[in-house]
Structures are given as structure tokens and as C-alpha cells.
Amino acid sequence: MILELNNVTKLYRNGRGARDISFALSPGEILGLLGPNGSGKTTTMKAIAGLVRANEGEIRVCGIDAITQHEKAMGHTSCLIEAPALYEHLSALKNLQMAARFYEHVDEARISEVLEIVEMYMYRNDKVRNLSLGMRQRIGLALALLPASELLILDEPANGLDIEGMVLVRNVITAAANKGAAVLVSSHLANEIQLCATKVAVIHGGKLLGLSAMDDILSEYSSVENYFIDLVSKSRGGYA
Amino acid sequence: MRLFYAAYRNETDKLIRRKKYIVFLILGIAICLIWAIGGSLLSDVIGRNIGLFIVLTPTPMGVLPFFLQVLLPLLIFMGVTDLITTEGAEHTMKAMIFRPIERWKLYGAKLLGVMTYVAFYLACIFTISLIFNQTMGRALSFIGMWEAFASYALTLPTLAVLATFAALIALLGRSGSLTMFILVVLYMVMSVMPVFIPILSELLFTSFLGWHRLWIGVRPDASRLMHMLIIVAGYGVVFFVAGTLIFDKKEY
Numbered sequence: 001m002i003l004e005l006n007n008v009t010k011l012y013r014n015g016r017g018a019r020d021i022s023f024a025l026s027p028g029e030i031l032g033l034l035g036p037n038g039s040g041k042t043t044t045m046k047a048i049a050g051l052v053r054a055n056e057g058e059i060r061v062c063g064i065d066a067i068t069q070h071e072k073a074m075g076h077t078s079c080l081i082e083a084p085a086l087y088e089h090l091s092a093l094k095n096l097q098m099a100a101r102f103y104e105h106v107d108e109a110r111i112s113e114v115l116e117i118v119e120m121y122m123y124r125n126d127k128v129r130n131l132s133l134g135m136r137q138r139i140g141l142a143l144a145l146l147p148a149s150e151l152l153i154l155d156e157p158a159n160g161l162d163i164e165g166m167v168l169v170r171n172v173i174t175a176a177a178n179k180g181a182a183v184l185v186s187s188h189l190a191n192e193i194q195l196c197a198t199k200v201a202v203i204h205g206g207k208l209l210g211l212s213a214m215d216d217i218l219s220e221y222s223s224v225e226n227y228f229i230d231l232v233s234k235s236r237g238g239y240a
Numbered sequence: 241m242r243l244f245y246a247a248y249r250n251e252t253d254k255l256i257r258r259k260k261y262i263v264f265l266i267l268g269i270a271i272c273l274i275w276a277i278g279g280s281l282l283s284d285v286i287g288r289n290i291g292l293f294i295v296l297t298p299t300p301m302g303v304l305p306f307f308l309q310v311l312l313p314l315l316i317f318m319g320v321t322d323l324i325t326t327e328g329a330e331h332t333m334k335a336m337i338f339r340p341i342e343r344w345k346l347y348g349a350k351l352l353g354v355m356t357y358v359a360f361y362l363a364c365i366f367t368i369s370l371i372f373n374q375t376m377g378r379a380l381s382f383i384g385m386w387e388a389f390a391s392y393a394l395t396l397p398t399l400a401v402l403a404t405f406a407a408l409i410a411l412l413g414r415s416g417s418l419t420m421f422i423l424v425v426l427y428m429v430m431s432v433m434p435v436f437i438p439i440l441s442e443l444l445f446t447s448f449l450g451w452h453r454l455w456i457g458v459r460p461d462a463s464r465l466m467h468m469l470i471i472v473a474g475y476g477v478v479f480f481v482a483g484t485l486i487f488d489k490k491e492y
Contacts, residue, residue: 071341074340087335102247102339
């Protein structure tokens with residue numbers, strides 16, 4: 001397994017967050033975390049990336065305890081969580097070069113390669129402050145792709161992107177999975193998840209309501225959206 | 241060590257690529273020039289014409305107290321605020337946290353980045369003020385130059401302690417400008433308090449910023465130097481450990 005979450009709970013002072021989240025991810029799998037805004041998707045991803053500390057539970061990346069051995073676990077992980085973390089006074093290229101210093105195998109050729117993948121090579125010398133929202137998102141994606149990690153975590157990666165950008169994100173996700181990476185991608189849009197994920201986890205009110213393979217979902221429901229609505233209705237004690 | 245070095249290079253890069261740090265350096269050079277010209281005018285021109293002989297401290301030592309008490313603390317406060325508080329507020333801190341590096345190493349790299357710039361700044365000021373001094377007819381002897389160099393080098397440990405203190409406060413701040421304001425106020429209070437409560441001059445680390453004067457020239461007794469060294473080292477360790485613990489627990 002590339003990623004294992006066992007009963008992970010992270011609650012903020014206001015009582016919101018994620019409770020008792022468990023799932024696992026194998027190489028080549030794309031798990032779509034589907035849920036409304038504020039449902040706990042980002043919190044779960046932040047706990048894996050070490051941006052917040054889980055109150056309870058266990059997180060393992062490639063068998064390494066990500067809570068106690070953050071450095072080693074992050075050597076197998078790359079992330080794009082919330083808005084891309086970019087230094088506005090630096091160029092897009094400098095942002096990538098700074099990230100590349102942490103990985104022995106990432107060189108200038110790899111930096112150029114990921115800039116080509118996200119179609120931002122021609123803007124590489126532009127200061128981030130001069131880039132549009134969509135361009136920044138593409139640079140954020142390039143930063144996540146840079147180390148070609150075993151685990152790729154993408155939180156709402158299509159935010160701010162146009163149609164071509166959204167297609168690009170899906171292609172990037174599929175390509176990474178085809179190369180053996182495990183991809184955890186979140187979205188509040190069911191259609192987006194349906195188009196790229198191999199497994200879907202529905203998260204609502206901080207709880208994991210269901211986790212199924214895409215094939216199983218589509219054999220029972222007409223769409224992932226209906227699957228989501230059914231699970232949420234059942235959790236409220238109602239009917240779809 | 242490779243990862244720490246990567247983080248250190250990043251933090252240094254982030255600082256030196258901000259224009260305000262270049263402006264600060266130009267300001268420092270201008271101050272050295274003004275001091276050198278002013279010193280030259282006062283001791284030579286006025287001295288010859290009016291018969292009043294004024295001796296100003298040679299430039300490297302003459303400008304050091306001003307840099308030490310005013311500009312370098314401001315530079316340190318700006319550095320830690322930019323690398324810690326502002327990065328937290330602008331959500332760029334996570335760009336480094338989710339890289340393969342332990343948080344204490346990242347925190348250490350940030351402090352070392354700030355101190356590297358401070359050391360670079362001091363080196364520039366020393367070199368430029370020495371050149372101005374030597375070329376404007378008030379040349380220092382070799383021993384004078386060595387003492388000036390030693391004085392500049394000796395300021396680094398106390399400035400490092402000030403940086404660990406500022407970083408600790410920066411960790412608690414949520415806004416860059418507010419943190420900067422709080423740091424300046426705290427520094428002013430700590431600088432003024434020993435005037436009213438003299439015993440604090442033996443205890444507060446800010447009182448030791450000019451400790452190079454005790455090492456150069458008239459030597460104090462060994463026990464007093466040891467006492468000061470222990471206090472400076474103690475403050476540094478306490479501030480760094482406290483900062484590391486807070487940074488390790490902080491959520492971004």
C-alpha cells in the first residue's frame with residue numbers, strides 16, 4: 001500500500017474537521033475524495049501532509065509513519081493543497097528550483113519537463129505576482145508533479161482553471177496513476193471525480209460515509225452524483 | 241544535512257531577492273560614506289581653519305554602534321517577520337513544510353538564513369567603511385583594522401540571540417506589520433529599561449549587543465566574560481528550543 005489511513009481524527013477548536021477517517025490506496029489507484037465545502041477533505045489531506053497534527057489515528061505513506069517520520073514520508077509524497085503555495089516576488093522557475101533542491105533526482109531538465117506538461121514553459125521567468133489565478137494553479141500543479149512521488153495529493157486541483165486546464169489536470173492525474181503513483185484527489189464536483197477516479201470516498205460533515213470502486217458505483221447508480229446524494233440522504237436518515 | 245542545506249539556500253534566496261534588503265544595504269553604505277566625509281571634514285577642514293581639533297572614532301568603529309543598536313535589529317526583525325509571520329499569513333509556509341524536511345531543521349534554516357544576511361551586511365559595512373576610512377586620510381594601523389574586524393565578528397553571537405528572540409515572537413504573530421511593530425516596541429522597552437533599573441543591564445540580552453567593547457581594548461576579568469557568555473548562550477538556547485517547539489506544533 002502507498003497510503004494507509006487508520007481511524008484518523010483531526011478536530012479544530014470549533015468542532016469541525018475530520019473524524020475517524022480510514023482508507024487505503026495502492027499504486028496506480030486514483031481515489032476521489034468527494035464532499036461539499038467544509039466537509040473535511042482538506043483537513044484529511046493536511047493531516048497526511050503534516051500541515052496539521054491528527055488528534056488520533058495512524059497515517060502511513062509507503063509503510064512509513066507520516067506523523068512521527070514526517071521527513072521520510074514526505075520523501076514519497078507531493079502535494080497541492082488549497083491555493084498553490086507560491087512566493088509572489090519570485091519567478092515561476094525560481095519557485096520550482098527552490099522545491100527541486102529537496103530532491104536529489106530532480107534537475108533542470110525535470111523542471112523544464114513539468115513546465116511543459118502544465119503548458120507554462122513560456123511564462124517560466126514571469127514573477128508569480130504577474131500570473132493569473134489559473135496560471136498560478138498550473139504552477140502549483142507543476143510543483144506537485146516535480147518529484148514524481150509515489151503519492152500525489154491534489155486538493156481541488158481544477159480550481160481557477162478553464163476547460164482546457166481542467167482537461168489537463170485530468171490527463172496529468174491519469175498519467176501519474178499509469179506510471180504507478182497513487183493519487184488522492186479531492187473535489188466538491190461529482191462530475192470531476194467521475195471523469196478521473198478509480199475509487200470514490202464520500203466525506204460529509206467530517207465523516208467518511210462510503211468508499212467504493214468507480215465500476216461498482218456506476219453499475220448501481222447512473223452517476224457519482226446520485227451515489228453521493230444517496231449516501232448523504234441515508235446518513236441523515238432519509239431516502240434518495 | 242543535504243535537506244537542511246537545501247532549506248537554508250531557499251531561505252537565504254527568499255530574503256536577498258526582496259528589494260527592501262538591497263535598499264537597506266545601500267542605506268548602510270550611504271551612512272558609512274556620510275560618516276567618513278563628515279569625519280574627514282570635522283577633523284581636517286574645521287580643525288585647520290578654526291584651530292579646533294576634533295577626533296572622531298575611525299569609521300568602521302564609529303558606525304558600528306549605530307548599526308548595532310538600530311539598523312541591524314531592524315534588519316533581523318524584518319527577516320524573521322518575512323520568513324515566519326508573513327509566510328504563515330500568506331499560506332506560503334506550507335510550500336516548505338510539505339517538502340521532505342523536519343520542522344526543526346526548517347526553523348533552523350530560517351534563522352541561519354537571516355543571520356547569513358546579517359553577516360553579509362556586516363561584512364559589507366566593515367569593508368566599505370574601512371575603504372572610505374583608509375582613502376580619506378585617516379588610515380587605521382594593522383592592529384586597528386584587526387580590532388575593528390574582531391569587533392564586527394564579535395557582534396554576531398549577540399545578534400544571533402536577538403534573532404532567536406525575534407523569531408519566537410514572530411511565531412506568535414499573525415500579521416507581518418503588527419509583528420514588526422511589536423518587535424520594535426519590545427526592543428525599545430528592553431533597551432531603555434536598564435536606564436531605570438540598572439541591574440537589568442547585567443541580565444537582559446539586549447544590553448550585550450555592544451559587548452565587543454569589553455573584548456577589545458581594556459580586558460575585563462575572566463569571570464565577568466564567562467558570566468556574560470553563559471547568559472548570552474543561555475538566552476540563545478532557551479529562545480531557540482522554545483521557538484522550535486512552537487514551530488513544531490504550529491498548524492498551517
